[in-house]
Each structure stands twice: as structure tokens, then as C-alpha cells.
Amino acid sequence: QVQLEESGGGLAQPGGSLRLSCTASERVWGSQRVWGSITIGWNRQAQEGQRELVAAISNTGTTTYADSVKGRFTISGDNDGHTVHLQMNSLKPDDTAVYYCNFVSSLHGHYWGHGTQVTVSS
Numbered sequence: 001q002v003q004l005e006e007s008g009g010g011l012a013q014p015g016g017s018l019r020l021s022c023t024a025s026e027r028v029w030g031s032q033r034v035w036g037s038i039t040i041g042w043n044r045q046a047q048e049g050q051r052e053l054v055a056a057i058s059n060t061g062t063t064t065y066a067d068s069v070k071g072r073f074t075i076s077g078d079n080d081g082h083t084v085h086l087q088m089n090s091l092k093p094d095d096t097a098v099y100y101c102n103f104v105s106s107l108h109g110h111y112w113g114h115g116t117q118v119t120v121s122s
Contacts (some may be wrong), residue, residue: 001109001111002024002025002026002028002103002105002108002111003025003111004022004023004024004025004101004102004113005022005025005101005114006020006021006022006029006112006113006116007020007021007023007077007116008012008020008086008100008116009099009116009117009118010040010117010118010119011119011120011121012091012118012120013120013121014091014092014121014122015090015091015119016110016120017057017087017088017089017090017091018090018091018118018120019026019086019087019088020085020087020099020116021041021084021085022040022042022083022084022085022086022088022101022103022113023082023083024040024082024103025082026082027079027080027081027082028040028066028081028082028105029076029078029082030081031070031081032059032069034104034107035104035105035107035108036082036105036106036107036108037058037059037060037105037106038058038059038103038105039052039056039057039058039102039103039104040077040084040102040103040104040105041053041055041056041057041058041075041084041085041101042054042055042056042075042084042086042099042100042101042102043099043100043102044095044097044098044100045098045100045116046096046097047061047097048083048086049097051100051108053066054066054069054099055073055074055086056075056102057075057076057077057084065073068094069088069095071090072088072090073086073087073088073089073099073111074086074087074089075116084101086099086114087117090121091118091120093120093121094116095118095120095122096118096119096120096121097118098115098116098117098118099114099115099116099117099118100112100114100115101113
């Protein structure tokens with residue numbers, strides 16, 4: 001079983017930037033024999049909204065972004081094999097939400113982190 005730890009949330013001003021990181025307790029990149037095909041992504045849930053996909057990256061390098069963040073957010077995998085980053089630029093108040101890391105393994109199912117708060121406000 002893998003555990004996910006998120007970091008990097010906090011308060012930013014509109015137009016500012018934050019970088020979120022999701023670190024897995026096990027090596028997940030480059031471990032296809034153990035995990036199969038994988039996708040690691042970020043989802044977010046605003047206070048009165050539903051959880052929605054923000055961005056995701058697969059072991060093939062394929063990335064997916066919500067329309068609302070395209071051109072502003074970038075997801076990337078770290079060479080350490082454990083970590084995925086979400087660089088968030090040009091932040092807007094609408095980006096305010098709890099951001100959850102999500103790990104999907106074709107062999108072992110879905111895992112979620114506990115979430116990290118991102119608040120965009122002047």
C-alpha cells in the first residue's frame with residue numbers, strides 16, 4: 001500500500017504562484033513491474049463544489065489538464081521516482097480549494113492523499 005503526502009499549499013495573491021508536491025511512500029515512477037500502468041494527478045474541491053480533476057500525468061508521460069488551468073498549471077514527475085509536482089502560476093481566486101493528490105495503479109487501485117489547502121486572495 002502506498003501513502004501520499006502533499007505539501008506546498010498556502011496563501012497566494014491573485015496572479016501569484018504556488019508549487020504543490022505529492023510524495024509517495026514507495027517508488028512509483030519506473031516501477032511498472034510493481035505498479036503496472038500508473039497515473040498521478042491532482043484533484044481539487046472548493047468549499048461548496050464537487051471534487052474535480054485539475055491535472056494528471058501517466059507513466060508514459062501523457063498529461064491531462066482541466067480547461068480552467070491550461071496554460072497556467074504544469075504537472076511533472078520528479079527523477080526521484082516518488083514525487084509529482086504541480087506548478088501553479090497566474091493564480092485566481094477561483095483556484096481556491098483543497099487540493100488532493102491521487103495515485104492510480106492498474107494493479108493496485110486508487111490512493112488518495114489527505115489534501116492541502118490553497119487559498120488565493122488579496
